[in-house]
Amino acid sequence: MNAPERLDVVDLTVTHGAVRAVDGVSLTVHPGEAVVLLGESGSGKSTLVRTVLGLPGPTARVGGGVLLSGTDLRALDERALSGVRGRRIGYVPQDPDAGLDPLRRIGSQLVEVLLRHRVAAGRRAARAAVPALLESAGLADPERAARSHPHELSGGQRQRAVIALALACSPGLLIADEPTTALDALVRARVLDLLAASGASLLVVTHDMGVARxxxxxxxxxxxxRIVETGPAEQILTAPRHPYSAALVAAQPGALR
Structure with a gap:
């Protein structure tokens, strides 16, 4: 895989009309580190990661910086950014159906990603790589999954297919936005373990204390x-200093361990 990337978000602001969805956020993900961005729905987490990806929305006004191992992403045009997305940054969306074309087989979608980013030397090589990619994402029958349309797979299988797409080009940074929403506890644990085993730097967005744990x-x-508190996971989850962090911890006594 590519070397793990460093992400630096520097004093980032994102404004939609009169609403400042992201207000002066600075955040670093060191190479090989897993950083969990924790907060309630509406706190600005998803807006932050979409802006990192260069997808803040057509009405957004953006200030501040986003650096990927020293590359200023905000200085890149859309063509250059599209080369970064998928190749250097993998993205797992909150809803796996949003990351899959419902009219195309899973294998075909993986082939397209491999060819677009010139990871495979031709269509035959791309097709040959598909089963191993799906198997590495935890799909027990990768050949069947490759032949399937998204609606023919379970929710957990679709999530793993999205992870396979995100990891297809061995990106150095993986961004996952609520990757375990609507999954049962066993599938949720397996999906999280897949992300942790990817070898990429991780930025994981969630409202679930168990994901952070x-x-x-x-x-x-x-x-x-705004970021109200940051620190080692163990410290935040056992002895948070900010009242809001403490309230989040107290509200989820049954979170995944």
């Missing part, structure tokens, strides 16, 4: 567009 090296707590 299972894979996070460091946790950043976000509220109303």
């Amino acid at each position: 299972r894979i996070g090296h460091r946790v950043a707590v976000m509220r109303a567009g």
Whole structure:
């Protein structure tokens, strides 16, 4: 795989009309580190990661910086950014159906990604690589999964197919936005373990304390567009200093361990 990337978000602001969805956020993901961005729905987490990906929305006004191992992503045009997305940054969306074309087989979608980013030397090589990619993402019958349309797979299988797409080009940074929503506890644990085993630097967005507990090296707590506390996962999850962080911890006594 590619070397793990470093992500630096520097004083980032994202404004939609009169609403400042992200308000002066600075955050670093060190190479090989798993950082969990924790907060309630509406706290600005998803807006932050979409902006990192260069997809803040057509009405957004953006300030501040986003650096990927020193590359200023905000200085890149859309063509250059599209080369970064998928090749250097893998993205697992909150809804796996949003990351899959419902009219195309899973294998065909993987082939397209491999060819677009010139990872495979031709269509035959790309097709040959598909079963191993799906198997590495935890799909027990990769040949069947490759032949399937998304609706023919379970929710957990679709999530793993999205992870296979995100990891197809061995990106150095993997961004996952609520990757375990609507999954049962067993599938959720397996998906998290797949992310942790990827070897990429991780930025994982969640409102679930159990996700932070299972894979996070460091946790950043976000509220109303701002980072209110950041620190080692163990410290945040056992002895949070900010009242909001403490309330999040207290609200989820049964979180995944």
